[in-house]
Amino acid sequence: MHELSLCRGMLQQVTRIAEAHHAIAINAIRLHIGPLAGVEVALLERAFPLVSRGTIAEHAALEVTRSVVTIYCRKCGNKCEPKRLLICNSCHNSVTQLLSGDEMRIENIVLKKRDQTGHVH
């Protein structure tokens, strides 16, 4: 349910960056989202057109890469993608440290540049 506010926050950020770069449009927004980020990607994708309508990001493609959960086991030192919750695959201990899987990150954005006077190509 909070995907709408996440989407608004994202749009504010990318809009600021686009303006700082004098872009005329944002062509793409590339995200990395982990399974433990608490983000439902389908809801985020549905929220995006509503939030971006009439903005510089209106026609941007939202490209989501889903990352995986990886943990480091503090008992046996194993690094793995856990089969169950955050439990180590080799020693089945739950005292583990999350290495990835909770990120909701804007990797990069693709901007379309404004025509600049004086530039001859």
Next chain:
Amino acid sequence: MCTNCGCNGGKRYRVQGDGFSADHAPAGETVIVDVHRTLLFDNDQQAARNRQRLTKHNITAINLMSSPGSGKTTLLECTIDELLSRYHIAVIEGDLETENDARRIRAKGVEAVQITTGNACHLDATMVDSALQQLDLEQIDLLFIENVGNLVCPASFDLGQHRNVTLLSTTEGDDKPEKYPLIFRASDLLLISKIDLLPLLDEFDLQCATDSFASVAADTPLLPLSAKRGDGVAQWLAWLNDTHQHLQRSS
């Protein structure tokens, strides 16, 4: 090549962060700007400002999270009864609608600011910032932020609190931690509330709840508690006291 600036047309331009200008990219070309920031960047910035402000005033801020009806307000009432002689307490109440919880707190003689979020399922750092502006921070030692009852969304939004306390009541499923790992993982303390009801509830097994919690947050302390009957309340107050003293020493 661009005759003005020498930049190379025909390829994509990649620049770092938003501090650098990509103006040299030819018109109509695209530029990739690396961002590497969380979607919650703006909220996190505001939360950091809130935390700084609270710390400057020697306030310990506790964010209380749980499902609706797990006993957050009852816990606060009990905590206020026990601690009001020692600490200046204030409460920020988050709810979709009504001032009911804030009224219950005010009846205890404690200042309470109600945030009604309307449709929003969680508090965010900006809402807390505006609530802080309504409080006299000079007069507060302990600030409780009672988040909107919800086990999903509040976990993602830093408010500027110093500690997260999550309640899991015995009237809920004992496998909640595994179902909602995010919020339980974000906790600094888990309170199993309403344990006075345990004899009536066959479905809730305290050991199962403990195991379920350990599988997502193995290092985090857990305390069974009944705000009504008083079990675990002394340990809860001791935890609050230790946390406050610890933060005072480190600030």
